Amino acid sequence: MTVFLRNRIASSAIPLLFVVLGVFCLARLAGDPVDLYLPLSATEEQRAEFSAAHGFDQSIPAQLWDYLGQVVRLDFGESLRTGQSAGEMVLTAFPATLQLAAVTMVIAVLAAILVGSVAAYRPNSAVDRFSSLLAMTAASIPDFWFAIVGVLIFGVSLEWLPTSGVIGGPEIWVLPIATLLIRPFGVLVQVVRGSMVAALSAPYVKVARSKGASERRVVFGHALRNATTPVLTVAGDLTIGLVNGAVVVETIFGWPGIGKLMIDSILQRDFAVLQAAVLLTAVTIFALNIVVDVAHALIDARVRQPVQA
Amino acid sequence: MTTTADPATGSAPPEGAAAPPGARPPRWWRLLGRDWAAAVAATVLGAVLLVALLGPLLIGDRAVRQNLDASLRPPSLDHGFFGLLGTDVLGRSVLARLVEGAGTTLSVAVPAVLCSLVVGSALGMWAGFHGGIRESLAMRLADAILSFPSLLIAVVVLYVFAPSVGNLVAILAVARIPVYLRTARAESTELRSRLFVDAARTFGTASWPIIYRHILPIALPTLLTVATLDFCFVMLTESSLSFLGIGIQPPEVSWGLMVAQGRQYLQTAWWIAVLPGVAIMLVTVSATVLAAWVRLATDPAQRWRLTLPRKRRGTRPVTPEVTA
Numbered sequence: 001m002t003v004f005l006r007n008r009i010a011s012s013a014i015p016l017l018f019v020v021l022g023v024f025c026l027a028r029l030a031g032d033p034v035d036l037y038l039p040l041s042a043t044e045e046q047r048a049e050f051s052a053a054h055g056f057d058q059s060i061p062a063q064l065w066d067y068l069g070q071v072v073r074l075d076f077g078e079s080l081r082t083g084q085s086a087g088e089m090v091l092t093a094f095p096a097t098l099q100l101a102a103v104t105m106v107i108a109v110l111a112a113i114l115v116g117s118v119a120a121y122r123p124n125s126a127v128d129r130f131s132s133l134l135a136m137t138a139a140s141i142p143d144f145w146f147a148i149v150g151v152l153i154f155g156v157s158l159e160w161l162p163t164s165g166v167i168g169g170p171e172i173w174v175l176p177i178a179t180l181l182i183r184p185f186g187v188l189v190q191v192v193r194g195s196m197v198a199a200l201s202a203p204y205v206k207v208a209r210s211k212g213a214s215e216r217r218v219v220f221g222h223a224l225r226n227a228t229t230p231v232l233t234v235a236g237d238l239t240i241g242l243v244n245g246a247v248v249v250e251t252i253f254g255w256p257g258i259g260k261l262m263i264d265s266i267l268q269r270d271f272a273v274l275q276a277a278v279l280l281t282a283v284t285i286f287a288l289n290i291v292v293d294v295a296h297a298l299i300d301a302r303v304r305q306p307v308q309a
Numbered sequence: 310m311t312t313t314a315d316p317a318t319g320s321a322p323p324e325g326a327a328a329p330p331g332a333r334p335p336r337w338w339r340l341l342g343r344d345w346a347a348a349v350a351a352t353v354l355g356a357v358l359l360v361a362l363l364g365p366l367l368i369g370d371r372a373v374r375q376n377l378d379a380s381l382r383p384p385s386l387d388h389g390f391f392g393l394l395g396t397d398v399l400g401r402s403v404l405a406r407l408v409e410g411a412g413t414t415l416s417v418a419v420p421a422v423l424c425s426l427v428v429g430s431a432l433g434m435w436a437g438f439h440g441g442i443r444e445s446l447a448m449r450l451a452d453a454i455l456s457f458p459s460l461l462i463a464v465v466v467l468y469v470f471a472p473s474v475g476n477l478v479a480i481l482a483v484a485r486i487p488v489y490l491r492t493a494r495a496e497s498t499e500l501r502s503r504l505f506v507d508a509a510r511t512f513g514t515a516s517w518p519i520i521y522r523h524i525l526p527i528a529l530p531t532l533l534t535v536a537t538l539d540f541c542f543v544m545l546t547e548s549s550l551s552f553l554g555i556g557i558q559p560p561e562v563s564w565g566l567m568v569a570q571g572r573q574y575l576q577t578a579w580w581i582a583v584l585p586g587v588a589i590m591l592v593t594v595s596a597t598v599l600a601a602w603v604r605l606a607t608d609p610a611q612r613w614r615l616t617l618p619r620k621r622r623g624t625r626p627v628t629p630e631v632t633a
Binding site for chain 1: 449452453455459461462464465467541546548552553554555565572575582583585586589593601
């Protein structure tokens with residue numbers, strides 16, 4: 001297990017390094033990095049001063065070394081808008097996004113397992129065809145559109161739910177989570193259905209039935225456990241994709257998370273904050289990939305075995 | 310070499326095919342006609358393509374022409390054909406803007422999907438065919454790109470470089486390469502040990518001709534299915550980026566941008582924001598439905614299902630053991 005974990009960390013670190021270096025290269029490739037940090041109205045003296053203070057006049061390898069040091073210390077400079085430390089701003093915004101994502105994924109996985117299993121139990125029945133159509137539609141609705149139509153119907157017309165903001169009871173969670181939920185739910189239902197149909201026609205299910213196991217035990221004990229592997233992989237990928245949705249949802253509902261921070265810093269040209277937000281998200285996803293792999297290994301013994309070269 | 314298995318025409322059905330030997334499989338449009346959902350989806354996509362190509366000739370400058378007297382008119386037939394879907398706050402026809410937006414949206418999504426399809430498939434088949442270090446290199450590259458949200462890459466790139474159609478296509482193409490790379494690699498690793506590949510190799514055929522003549526025809530249906538499905542994803546990402554203000558920039562028109570522009574008039578003029586969203590959904594749902602159909606129709610072992618009436622199709626689940 002230790003060897004497995006070490007290998008996984010090593011191979012997951014490559015994408016992380018790729019993003020860290022990618023941000024560095026992009027910032028240098030596009031011309032003078034000072035252009036990215038300072039507003040367009042900055043004078044020549046301000047630019048020269050900023051350049052010297054942040055080491056942009058040094059050689060590229062020296063800059064890269066400084067940059068890596070900053071990344072390790074989570075020191076990304078100050079925000080142009082607020083003067084706060086960029087790293088701090090991102091860390092404050094982070095829990096809001098994390099809560100939203102965690103709640104969404106838990107609901108999505110549980111609901112998808114339920115709906116997908118029911119659909120797979122009788123393939124091509126009316127229930128199956130209805131839930132497949134529902135899942136396909138859910139996976140193809142543009143989330144930003146779903147959000148504003150939701151606001152129009154439940155916020156403005158019916159006045160059941162608040163249109164935005166984070167002050168209030170549990171009702172503030174409903175629309176943001178529903179918006180984030182649709183795509184992962186739609187995709188997962190299709191995956192669960194597919195792997196459950198395969199699992200339910202496997203020989204071990206026949207054996208379990210002939211030994212007199214109850215239907216519930218056959219479906220949830222035998223079939224579901226074996227169908228979990230692809231579901232887990234896709235759920236991991238979808239959690240990564242949830243960052244895309246979080247940017248949209250947080251912008252629409254004014255949720256003070258990392259996605260809103262990213263868009264605000266793009267629209268107001270605040271490179272220090274954007275860089276901090278992107279890199280911290282990258283680290284989180286790196287950690288998430290490892291968690292998914294470990295969960296994988298715990299469920300499926302075949303994954304644990306070290307690969308023979 | 311006329312007997313090379315070619316799933317597109319099915320001249321030699323591979324193992325597992327239900328059709329009697331020698332019988333020609335039904336033409337694809339006949340299969341399409343039997344499945345009404347797929348037929349509707351194909352019609353919708355065809356209509357959108359036609360509108361995107363020919364529409365601009367019919368609408369002239371109506372998508373950008375302002376007429377403040379006609380501001381925020383609700384959908385009705387009173388103001389001619391272009392008033393059918395109402396007008397926005399500057400009095401521009403929503404119908405004309407939808408047509409214009411269809412062109413922009415497709416001009417981003419289609420090149421992006423084609424680029425990633427070609428590059429990703431070529432790289433994947435090459436990696437799978439050779440194996441070894443070339444395979445691990447390609448797979449690490451795919452992992453690296455795929456393990457980060459496309460929007461994250463897009464926001465940095467669009468911050469550093471200005472948002473434009475060209476940059477959008479480039480980002481979306483790069484972000485989706487891994488999907489094709491993985492699929493193509495999986496297919497070609499399996500195919501490289503087949504007898505006909507061995508035979509070609511024995512005759513001294515170089516690796517690229519083998520990939521082109523023997524691996525590509527078999528991998529292509531799967532890759533096309535992935536591409537159809539991926540078209541949805543690319544379209545949704547483009548409209549999200551445009552909605553957030555870092556994609557297509559005004560005065561150009563895109564469906565995502567139209568939703569963003571209509572958002573502040575949502576309470577008074579719902580049609581400005583709601584209709585472009587319906588258009589996006591119509592196209593993406595159609596592409597998903599069509600992808601499901603293409604997956605069946607291009608698989609010689611599954612195609613017979615489409616010749617049955619819909620009710621009887623797949624009542625007995627296919628067990629993976631039967632074909633193995």
